[in-house]
Amino acid sequence: xxxxxxxxPEELTxxxxxxxxxxxxxxxxxxxxxxIALMLSRGRFWGKALLNVLVYLPLVLxxxxxxxxxxxxxxxxxxxxxxxxxxxxIVFAFRWTGxxxxxxxxxFPLLVRSIRLSIDAVDRRLEDAAGTLGANALWIFATIxxxxxxxxxxxxxxxxxxxxxxxxxxxxxxVSNIPGETQTLPTAVYALIQTPGGDLAALRLTLxxxxxxxxxxxxxxxxxERATRRTLxx
Amino acid sequence: xxxVAVEHSLGDFRLDAAFESGGGVSALFGRSGAGxxxxxxxxxxxxxxxxxxxxxxxxxxxxxxxxxxxxxRCRKIGYVFQEGRLxxxxxxxxxxxxxxxxxxxxxxxGEVAHVTELLGIGALLGRRPANLSGGEKQRVxxxxxxxxxxRLLVMDEPLASLDEERKGEILPYIExxxxxxxxxxVYVSHAxxxxxxxxxxxxVMSEGRVAAAGPTAEIMSRIDLLPLTGRAEAGAILNTLxxxxxxxxxxxxxRAAAGELRVPSLDLPVGAxxxxxxxxxxxxxxxxxxxxxxxxxxxxxxVAEIGASDAASVEMRLDCAGEPLLxxxxxxxxxxxxxxxxxxVYAVIKSIAFDHQAFAGxxxxxxxxxxxxxxx
Numbered sequence: 001x002x003x004x005x006x007x008x009p010e011e012l013t014x015x016x017x018x019x020x021x022x023x024x025x026x027x028x029x030x031x032x033x034x035x036i037a038l039m040l041s042r043g044r045f046w047g048k049a050l051l052n053v054l055v056y057l058p059l060v061l062x063x064x065x066x067x068x069x070x071x072x073x074x075x076x077x078x079x080x081x082x083x084x085x086x087x088x089x090i091v092f093a094f095r096w097t098g099x100x101x102x103x104x105x106x107x108f109p110l111l112v113r114s115i116r117l118s119i120d121a122v123d124r125r126l127e128d129a130a131g132t133l134g135a136n137a138l139w140i141f142a143t144i145x146x147x148x149x150x151x152x153x154x155x156x157x158x159x160x161x162x163x164x165x166x167x168x169x170x171x172x173x174x175v176s177n178i179p180g181e182t183q184t185l186p187t188a189v190y191a192l193i194q195t196p197g198g199d200l201a202a203l204r205l206t207l208x209x210x211x212x213x214x215x216x217x218x219x220x221x222x223x224x225e226r227a228t229r230r231t232l233x234x
Numbered sequence: 235x236x237x238v239a240v241e242h243s244l245g246d247f248r249l250d251a252a253f254e255s256g257g258g259v260s261a262l263f264g265r266s267g268a269g270x271x272x273x274x275x276x277x278x279x280x281x282x283x284x285x286x287x288x289x290x291x292x293x294x295x296x297x298x299x300x301x302x303x304x305x306x307r308c309r310k311i312g313y314v315f316q317e318g319r320l321x322x323x324x325x326x327x328x329x330x331x332x333x334x335x336x337x338x339x340x341x342x343x344g345e346v347a348h349v350t351e352l353l354g355i356g357a358l359l360g361r362r363p364a365n366l367s368g369g370e371k372q373r374v375x376x377x378x379x380x381x382x383x384x385r386l387l388v389m390d391e392p393l394a395s396l397d398e399e400r401k402g403e404i405l406p407y408i409e410x411x412x413x414x415x416x417x418x419x420v421y422v423s424h425a426x427x428x429x430x431x432x433x434x435x436x437x438v439m440s441e442g443r444v445a446a447a448g449p450t451a452e453i454m455s456r457i458d459l460l461p462l463t464g465r466a467e468a469g470a471i472l473n474t475l476x477x478x479x480x481x482x483x484x485x486x487x488x489r490a491a492a493g494e495l496r497v498p499s500l501d502l503p504v505g506a507x508x509x510x511x512x513x514x515x516x517x518x519x520x521x522x523x524x525x526x527x528x529x530x531x532x533x534x535x536x537v538a539e540i541g542a543s544d545a546a547s548v549e550m551r552l553d554c555a556g557e558p559l560l561x562x563x564x565x566x567x568x569x570x571x572x573x574x575x576x577x578x579v580y581a582v583i584k585s586i587a588f589d590h591q592a593f594a595g596x597x598x599x600x601x602x603x604x605x606x607x608x609x610x
Contacts, residue, residue: 125315126321128280128319129313130332131306132307133307133332134337148322
């Protein structure tokens with residue numbers, strides 16, 4: 001069974017990179033996700049329907065299209081990419097940060113949906129009650145709303161993380177498949193399958209993929225259950 | 235001093251109500267849907283009325299003419315909600331202390347201890363709301379509102395979600411608030427027993443309007459309001475003093491302006507004041523001072539007013555040495571006895587008609603806080 005555990009350096013790099021990309025994709029999109037979820041759940045403003053559609057678009061668009069749009073916007077000569085590269089020195093194209101961006105965008109609908117549903121479920125009368133006790137809006141959010149939506153936030157983070165681990169189409173379109181820089185687990189598996197004699201390595205990475213996903217899902221279930229119990233005080 | 239005048243529309247419902255209250259407990263009484271909750275929400279600043287003016291202790295809280303509107307968090311009005319609205323993710327202690335973070339005056343260190351003791355919630359401090367019974371939740375909600383140092387306490391049907399036993403358990407605590415903290419309370423209720431027991435003045439609401447307002451005893455003795463205050467539980471309130479105890483027979487003598495009453499023994503010192511509610515259905519009328527009758531209480535008086543009725547029974551108000559007394563008789567009896575306003579009569583009340591519901595407050599012996607069973 002030694003063939004199973006004997007990872008080549010390239011394979012280990014792909015695993016590590018995958019975890020890093022998924023982690024930063026999840027963490028980076030979290031604050032934005034909470035704000036957008038709040039706007040969609042509570043806000044009343046012009047263009048809310050449009051924002052809603054934009055957020056959910058990556059869920060229904062072919063990933064290749066999303067990747068291509070990212071390339072157009074964040075590529076070296078892209079609308080935003082050029083500005084970021086020239087002014088701030090931030091480059092997404094063909095970097096691992098670009099892979100994280102692609103994963104963040106693909107996981108964003110899941111993140112926002114999960115948080116939004118939990119905000120919708122918060123009993124606003126509790127917020128009124130906090131108001132009569134003297135709390136201002138910011139304080140009410142920090143001490144009442146936020147703690148009550150923690151399970152929803154956790155669920156959203158896990159979904160986003162899991163989506164990032166499996167993201168393929170947008171990533172390969174946007175940042176290609178460069179070993180050591182943008183080659184994540186799925187793109188590595190894809191490359192190995194294309195290579196003669198790469199079957200065994202592909203199988204190894206497939207198993208790793210399955211294990212990581214299962215651990216993430218189990219951990220999330222346990223985490224969410226604990227958080228729910230904590231918030232509701234059973 | 236609270237002065238309220240509010241006009242507000244909610245769908246088809248129209249609220250157009252005004253009242254003033256001094257101190258003590260002011261009850262907003264009326265059926266569900268009468269607009270009581272909307273009115274207190276306007277007072278607390280949870281809704282912005284279309285038109286109106288709300289002034290508390292000289293400070294304008296809402297004035298739609300000038301556009302003034304003090305937000306709820308700056309009003310210093312404690313609100314006890316019907317469903318408690320405890321924060322589920324915080325412990326009882328954290329719930330209690332929530333409003334204190336914002337109170338400008340922290341109060342002395344012993345205040346938390348005092349409030350938890352008064353409400354009998356000292357043993358619950360470490361628990362979460364999910365592990366409290368309905369009665370315990372409401373007591374914590376009252377404590378939470380009190381500890382925010384409010385200058386007015388608003389209670390919206392705080393007992394409505396509780397069964398009779400729990401109500402009886404909490405009422406003494408609310409009386410404790412009224413008597414120990416000199417804090418004015420606006421108390422919303424549709425239960426006449428609670429109102430007569432707690433309220434110094436009452437505002438009777440019906441379909442979004444104020445039907446009547448005034449001292450509780452005065453409102454309760456008005457026959458014309460019975461359709462709103464409720465016929466079945468109708469009864470006048472007498473202010474009495476404990477005159478003495480008849481230990482051999484287990485009776486207590488009460489002195490009212492109208493005369494002396496004998497009631498089942500009360501554990502109160504001679505001279506203590508007691509409000510007694512005498513239900514109209516417990517009062518009989520005699521034309522002569524009755525002889526050979528088992529009932530111990532006979533109050534002389536005159537018929538002051540006879541209500542209009544097509545039903546079998548009719549209510550009348552008697553004037554017993556200046557104090558009103560309500561009696562319900564069959565229309566047949568009224569005719570047989572030839573009762574008309576001005577007629578001299580004798581009101582007869584059985585002593586055992588005075589049950590726990592008849593005494594408005596003052597009856598001591600707080601029920602044990604531990605008597606309550608926890609919901610599993």
